[in-house]
Structures are given as C-alpha cells and as structure tokens.
Amino acid sequence: MNPVTSIILAPVIGALILLVIPQRQEGWIKRVSAIATLIPVALALWMVFRFPVGEAGYHWVHRIAWLPALGIQYQVGVDGISLTLLLLHTLCGFTGVLVSYRIKERVKEYYLFYLLLIGGVAGVFASLDLFFFYLFYEMAVIPMFPLIGIWGSGEKAYATMKLTLYLTAGAVLALIGLLAIYAVSGTHSFDLIFLEHFLRQNPIPGDLQRWLFPFLLIGFGVIAPMWPFHSWSPLGHAAAPSAVSMLHAGVLMKLGSYAILRVAVQLLPEGAYTWLPWVAGLSIMNMVYGGFVAMAQKDMKFIIGYSSSSHMGYVLLGIACLNPVGLNGAVLLMFAHGIMTATAFAAVGHIYDQTHTRIASEWGGLARQVPFIATVFIMAALASAGLPGFGNFVAELLVFFASWNTHRWAALASILGIVITAFYMLRAVSTGFFGPLNPRWVKLQDATLFEKVPYLILLAALMLVGCWPKLLLDMISTSTPAVLSHLDPLKAVARL
Amino acid sequence: MTPSLLTGLLPEIWLGLLFTLLLVLDLAWKEERSTALGMVAAAGLLPVFPVLAWQAGMGSHELLGGMYRLDLLALFFKGIFTAAAILVLLMTRELDKTIPRGHGEFYLLILAATFGMFLAASSAHFVMLFVALELISITFYVLTTYLQNNVNSLEAGMKYLVLGSLASGILLYGIAFIYGATGSMQLSRIQALYSAGAPLPVPLLFGLFLVIAGLLFKAAAVPFHFWVPDVYQGAPTPVTAFLSVGSKSAGFLVMFRVIQELFIGQAAQWAPLLAWLAALTILYGNLGAIPQRNIKRLMGYSSIGHAGYLLIGIAVASRLGSTAVNFYLASYLFTNLAVFLVIAAFSKVTGSDEIKAYAGLSKRSPFLAAAMFIALLSLAGVPPMAGFFGKFLLLMGAVSEGYIALALVGAAAVVVSLYYYLQIVYTMYADKPEDLSPIRVSLPVRLALWVCLAAMLGLGIWQGPLLHLSLAAISGS
DSSP states (O other), rough: OOOHHHHHHHHHHHHHHHHHHHOOOOOHHHHHHHHHHHHHHHHHHEEEEEOOOOOSOEEEEEEEEEEEEEEEEEEEEEEHHHHHHHHHHHHHHHHHHHHHGGOOSSHHHHHHHHHHHHHHHHHHHHOOOOHHHHHHHHHHHHHHHHHHHHOOOHHHHHHHHHHHHHHHHHHHHHHHHHHHHHHHHHHOBBBBHHHHHHHHHHOOOOOHHHHHHHHHHHEEEEHTTOOTTTTTHHHHHHHSSSSHHIIIIIIIIHHHHHHHIIIHHHHOOOHHHHHHHHHHHHHHIIIIIIIHHHHOOOOOHHHHHHHHEEEHHHHHHHHOOOOHHHHHHHHHHHHHHHHHHHHHHHHHHHHHHHHOOOOHHHHHHHHSHHHHHHHHHHHHHHHHHTTTHHHHHHHHHHHHHHHHHHHHHHHHHHHHHHHHHHHHHHHHHHHHSSSSSOGGGGTTTOOOOHHHHHOOOOOHHHHHHHHHHEEEEHHHHHHHHHHHHHSSHHHHHHHH | OOHHHHHHHHHHHHHHHHHHHHHHHHHHGGGGHHHHHHHHHHHTTHHHHHHHHHHGGOEEEEEEGTEEOOHHHHHHHHHHHHHHHHHHHHGGGGGGGTTSSSSHHHHHHHHHHHHHHHHHHHHHHHHHHHHHHHHHHHHHHHHHTTOTTHHHHHHHHHHHHHHHHHHHHHHHHHHHHHHHSOOBBBBHHHHHHOOOOOOOOOHHHHHHHHHHHHHHHHOOOOTTTTTHHHHHHHHHHHHHHIIIIHHHHHHHHIIIIIIIIIIIIGGGHHHHHHHHHHHHHHHHHHHHHTOOOBHHHHHHHHHHHHHHEEEEHHHSSHHHHHHHHHHHHHHHHHHHHHHHHHHHHHHHOOOOOOOOGGHHHHOOOOOHHHHHHHHHHHHHHTTSSHHHHHHHHHHHHHHTTTTTTHHHHHHHHHHHHHHHHHHHHHHHHHHSSSSOHHHHHHHHHHHHHHHHHHHHHHHOOOOHHHHOOOHHHOOOO
C-alpha cells in the first residue's frame, strides 16, 4: 500500500469504524481515533527518513485513473515541501486527539468529524491532481463547521458560520481559477505533474496569467490568511475547541500558502512576478498590523490567534521573495509556527477547561499552580518571539536574509514584527503566569503524566528542528528549486 | 434490433397496466387498506428499470409515424422519473393521516404524472409534447390541492392552476408560431430546415422564446417563478417533492429537445438570454431563501436556485454543459428527495415545517439529522457528495465556454446557499430541543432514505458510471 494514500485513508477508515462503535464505548472510540492518527505519524516519519535528498520531483507517487474522459486522476505523492507539511499535519492531528481526551460531550460525533477533517487536510497536501486538490480542500473546510458549532465556546455560532463562508468563498474563487487554467492550457488534464511539465514548455500567455493569478491568490489567500481577508481566523481560533484550534492555526492556515506556492506560483510564473510584490506589501500589514492587534487583546486565544495571522505574514513574505532561501524559510516557518501555535493553543485549552475564562489578567500566578503547563506555554511564547534553539528562529532568519535583497521595507517591518511579538507574548506570560496567584485557581490541576505526552511530542519536534534544522531543510531545499524553475532566471536575478 | 410497437412502448404499456391494476384494487379493497396501494405501485414500478436497460440496446428509433421516439436521452430521463416516482410513493406512507379522503386516487395521480413524464421524454412531435406536458400539469393541479381541509393547500393549487394554465397557453402560442414559420410540428423535420449558423427568421425566434417561457415555468426559473414558494409550502410534502424533481426534470428534458437539439447551430441567438436568466435565477433563488422560516418554502427558493444552475448547462450549449445537466438532475433527484423524506417524516410526528422546530433533531433522531446534514451539503455542492460533482461540471462547462462572469455568480451563490443550509444544520445539531421525545421513522421512509444516502455518496465518490451514462445520453440522441 502506498504510504501517501495510507496517510489519507487511515483517518477516513478510522471514521468509518467509529460509525459502527456504539456511542457509550468511549474508550474504544478514543483508542480507534488515536490509532487512526498515529499510523499517519509513523508513515510520515518513515518517509522523512527515507526521503531521497537531492532528487527533485515527486516521490511515492500513487496514480489511479479516475475519470479519463475529463482528465481527472487520483494522484498523490510528496516532495520535500509537502512532506514537511504532512509531517506537521500528522503530528498536530495525533496530539490533537490526545488533547481531545478531555471532551466529554457527544464524543463519537466529535471524533467522527475530527477524523474526516484530518483526512481531508492530508489529502490537500498530498494531491497532485487539481480536481482532488480542490475536493480535499472543500472536505477539510466543512467538518470545521460542526466541530466549532457544537463543541466550541463563546461566540461560536457567529464564528463558525463566518469561518465556513469565508473559506468556501475563497475555495470557489480558486476553483474558477483552476478551471480556467484547465480550459486555457488546452490540455484537458487536471494532472499537476503533467501540467507543470507542459506549462514549462507552453506557458499560458502572460496577460492571461496576470489575469488568472488573483483568482488563485485571493482564493487561497483567504485561508492563508492574507490581510485583509484574515478576520475569520482569530474569531475561529477563539471559538474552536482546543484540538480544532491547534489544527486550525497549526495546519489549516498553511494550506493557503502551500496552495499559493504549489499551484499559483508554479503554474502561473508571469502572474507571480506581477502580483507577488503586492503580497510582500500585504505581508507588512499582516506582520505589523496583526501584531498591534494582538497587543490589544486580553483573551489568550485571541492573542495567539492574531499572533498566528501576524506570523503567517512571514510565510507570505518568504514566498514573495521568489528565491530558494525565502522559500526554504517560508516552508520551515510553516512547520515551526504550526508546531508552536498548536502547543500554545493546547496549553491555553488545558487551563480554560478548568477556569472557563481566558482573560490573561484574570489568571494570574498560574506558574505556581500548574508549573508544567506554564513551562510549556512560556517555551511556546519564546519560540514565537524567535528565540534561538527553536525552529521559528531559523526559519524567520532565512526569511529576513531572503527579503533583505528583494523587499527591504518588508524585511525591516518583519524585524519590527518580532519586537512586537516579544512584547505581547512576554506580557501575556507575565500577567497570566506570574505575579500573585489568583485565589480562585487554587484547585487548578496540572497535566497528568498522560496529558503531558502531546506537549512533549510537540516541544521535542520544535527544539529538534531548532537545533538541527538540516533535518528538514535538506528535504525542503531539494524541492524548492523545482518550484522556481518555471521562473525566468534573468528576471529573478534582475530583481535581486 | 428494431423495436416493434410493443417492445418500443413497453414501459408505457406497463405503466398503463399498473394504473389499471391499482384502479381495480382501489375499488376492491376497503379504504383502510388503501395505503398498501402505494407500496403496490412502488413495487410495480421496479420492473421498469430492467426494461429501460434492455431498450438502451436498441438504438435510436422513431415510432408511431414520427410522434414518438426511443433514444438514450429519453431512456435516461425515464430512469430518473421512475426512481423519483418510487421514492415519492415510499414517502406517501408518512402522509396517511393528513389526507382526508381519496387515498387510492392519490397514488393513481402520481402514476398518471409519471406516465406524462414518460411521454414527454419520448415525444418527437409538438402535439405529443404539449399533451404530455398538460398531463403532467393537470395531475399536479389536483395533487397540490389534496389536503382539502388546508387553506394553504387550496390556495397553492389555485395559484398553480391559474399560472400554469397561462404558461400552457404561452407554450401553445409559441408552438403555433413555430408551426407557422416552418410548416411542421415534427421535431426532426424542423431540425433539418436550418443548417448550423443560419439565422432563424423572426417569427420562428418569437415562437421559440414563447416555448422557452412555457418551459421556464415548468423548470421554476426567473421570471416565471412566482408560483414556486407558495405551491411548495402549501402542497402535501410528497407532491412538493415530486414537483421539485419530476416536473423540473421534465422541463429541462424538453428544453434539451426543443432548444438544443433543434437549434444548437443558432445558439448565438438564444444562449445570451438564457445565460442572463440563469444568473438572475441563481441570485433570486439563493438570496430569497435566506430569510425563510418554513423549510418547505425555503426548499422552494432553493429549487429556483438550482433551476438557475441547470440553466447554465443549457446556456453554454456544449456537450459538457448538457452532460452536466444530466448528471446534476440525477444527483439532485436523490438529494432533494432525501430532504423531503426527512421533512415528511419529521412533520408527521411533530406536525411542523418550521425550521425552528428542527432544534436538536440530532438528539431526537440521529439518523434523520445525519441524512438531512448530508443532503443539505450535497445541495450546497460540498464534496464528496453527488451535488458537488454536478456543480463542478456545470462551472467547468461555463468556464470552458468563456462564461466567467456566470461561473462567478454560480460560485458566489454556493457561498450564499451554504449560509442558509448551514443555519438548518446548526439548528439541528447545536440548538437545544424543546421536546426530547425520539422521532420514529417508518420502514418505507427509512428504506428510501438509505437509497438516497447511498446514491448521494456513491455518485459523489465514484462518479464514473453516472458520468458516462449522462454523456451517452447526450451523444446517443
């Protein structure tokens, strides 16, 4: 069995098994879900260690003719970029199940939707066919609706509807773009590998590319989330249950930048030249404006939520650089930020489940009461602020280097963004975890040994990549030149 | 193999026999047992499928002196009508108590409408076409008013009758103009008169537009949509369901026959009008559905919206567009009937069609709630449900022919429709129910729902077989 297909199918099969397990067998429901998400972790790790560094192109490609009449085939496979993101996704998916063990209400339905979500997202990262790419993308959006609507908190009705509609609007806009590429290329094929080769030889006319690019850029940019289409995201993070926030900020937002890279930049290079400088400009808004908004928040989940959309600006900037260093940084940052933000959301969720408030100033002195969770959160906060030793530092450094030559203003703004991040993250830590202990929380429970497992996994991954980035960077840099190979080298140099 | 009169008309003959059998049984059986008649009718329709499959091997033929034809498109649609009739008959089980009298005739009328749809599918002559459409319309006028004690039902029937007669008149007027301009009522002769690209003379074009107007009424498209919300809300639920899939499919089928087959070469003259109407219909239906509080009324607006999507497939005038319409109608059949099955089962127990009443349905009946959830997602066009692939094909058809703006309208409406469908989902799953009593679902409805669910997911994931059937129905005609 192909490992990539198995990563997609394992959660889906898990969901099908859940259908036949009776509602009251909660133990089995949790066990099945854990196994269905652990198998993908093992497969992703196996592929990372077996990855043929230095060999460009897609590996472990699995192809089944689907609808030959329309040029649709089920085709999955990975390169260094998508494998990195799959690893991130499987790690967040598995730890998310462990964190969700606290959920008491309607357990079976919860895991059912959760596993479908996991399967859909994995499908997007793995798809090498535009039809299936879109299919999985939409499949990943819809389970969020009940997950937030039923198990969420706060303004969940509004948040979940806004999130679903924003993401669907982006998706259908992108769909029109994808269909237009299909129609204009004249190949009558959705095969991404074939289209990449074909369009390298027979590019779509420049004017048309410039015209089509915004469809994909805005469509996928909504989920990235690119300013000014970001407003669904902090709301969604705040309303979602912990595991869904983790997956959402950790993985789902990366779908957008991944799709921009894989489809828009790779298939429409002329469009990329014209529009990516605008993206660099917008990324300043993400980084600085997002940072300032995060500073003004009092709710911990909103702080991390705005921080996430602020940091996705670095990813967009890395892509906008259109050079290998920038892309490497962007992809590595997607990984590191995903792990970091998942950790932070899990920690906040742990406390919220007991305190039922997330306002930082109402917490106070929790480090004494829940030392383990506090340590975890502080580490995540420091990682977010770019402390060396965590993956975020390496990745953001790469983005600075790359953007210094191409978009100097944005590079300067990104440094400002780091300072802002340090400010609000450290303030959140000091008000929430230090100072005198608020007497309301003397009964607060720290994580049990079992509950510590997901945090340890995530932090280990974050520090491993921080201290030994080569592990992932070798893999990523094997594939980034291929993305840029469509781009005219002369134009790329002229921009430097 | 060349069909004889007997083999060519076998499905219609079988329907006639079934009709007679039901008539006799209705007289012979006592009133209490008459609900069993519906099951007899449903079972009696099953053998139609193998007959249709057998006829598919015969090729295209004209029978009855050019009045009647046998081709794959006709067979494809007869399959759709039969499936719709069977599912609707199963649904009528939930209606027993609410119909004051005349159970037996109710099933007879459903069979009569099905018979009309069969004739419409096979008619090759404008007179036959008109008779078939009138047969459908008149049975539906009666069916709509079947809840004689209910003012809404009577009002709906009255509205439908008045507006429907007007539409029939317009259609007939149009046919007269076409006859005047061409000297023939036979479709194949008219087709032979105009080569591709030759502009149509004005009287013919005028007649064609009048015919289109009459058909837009059947299809529930703007600007002939005014009857839809009231009739959908007032009519008995199985009738609404049959109207929304059977009558609508018949409208689109005849559009294929009259517009596409005859005048595909003159698409430049009629396609822009249909493209505009498609966009307006999509917007009207989807925006109108937002404020609705009654689920049947909401489904009425939603049905207008879907008619708009289907019009895209006609307007693009390409093979892809027509294939998409076929696929869409087949998937819409199972999807929409699933929604109406849930509505019927729900209102039998609670007596309400208000969306508010659906609060907490997922606790009262997880099966009904799940079926509704999946069906609504399919209506909105979310993968991996069948509705998604239909919309995908339609948008693909629009983009391939350069109708980018139309495709964008269609895409935007997906978001709008998701809004009002998900409101229902939210009500069912997240709101607290006032009454926690479980809702029991009868076996026929359960069975029909399982069929619909299997079809929605099956056709959505494994699209190949239906896609090829849809394609063959276009190519073979």
